[in-house]
Amino acid sequence: MNRRRFLAACGAGTVGLAGCAAPVVDDGTTDPSAQVVNPGFEDGLRGWLVGRDLPTDPNTGLPVESSARVVSDPVAAGDRALQFFIDGRQDDGTIWVQQAAVLDGIDTLSVSVHSPEESFNTITNLAAYAGPRPERGWLREADFDTTQAIENHAGWRRFDYPVDAEDVGIVAVGMSVIWETEVARTIDDIALS
Numbered sequence: 495m496n497r498r499r500f501l502a503a504c505g506a507g508t509v510g511l512a513g514c515a516a517p518v519v520d521d522g523t524t525d526p527s528a529q530v531v532n533p534g535f536e537d538g539l540r541g542w543l544v545g546r547d548l549p550t551d552p553n554t555g556l557p558v559e560s561s562a563r564v565v566s567d568p569v570a571a572g573d574r575a576l577q578f579f580i581d582g583r584q585d586d587g588t589i590w591v592q593q594a595a596v597l598d599g600i601d602t603l604s605v606s607v608h609s610p611e612e613s614f615n616t617i618t619n620l621a622a623y624a625g626p627r628p629e630r631g632w633l634r635e636a637d638f639d640t641t642q643a644i645e646n647h648a649g650w651r652r653f654d655y656p657v658d659a660e661d662v663g664i665v666a667v668g669m670s671v672i673w674e675t676e677v678a679r680t681i682d683d684i685a686l687s
Contacts, residue, residue, distance in 0.1 A: 534572040535574045539591070545632070548587040580671045583676065585674045591666065596661070600687065603667075605667045619641070625664065626661070633664065
């Protein structure tokens with residue numbers, strides 16, 4: 495993909511994104527060592543945009559409480575990771591981080607996820623997406639692969655998702671609430687390969 499086409503694709507679809515995140519080297523190709531900007535959140539949320547698809551709290555009329563914050567414990571690699579929180583008492587809701595990425599030649603999205611303990615109950619699911627920007631311009635809960643329960647292990651576990659897309663698209667990873675509770679889960683070390 496040449497630089498002009500890459501920049502045009504980034505500029506044409508900036509709704510919901512803080513700009514194009516995939517770096518371009520002088521010859522117009524994507525730097526393969528930097529497919530994801532700030533993959534371990536060592537620089538806070540630099541390169542990432544937080545997205546939400548949340549239900550309304552019947553007590554306030556506003557979306558349920560949620561947050562995405564960088565933490566220093568637990569971490570899978572480096573010194574920082576990203577922790578999501580959702581007030582899941584409405585039994586629904588998804589929060590994620592996303593950035594633009596060049597998906598040419600990419601076949602796997604990987605992310606490390608922390609669960610404080612293993613549970614037979616599904617409390618949250620990992621939400622993963624790597625594909626084209628939706629025609630409406632933004633992601634919503636239904637766009638994500640939410641087939642993997644986060645609580646199927648204790649500690650850190652690496653999850654891989656197949657990628658079947660080309661050109662400039664979106665990579666996004668987050669958490670989807672299944673159980674009626676307030677919940678926080680942590681992700682780290684996002685990679686495209």
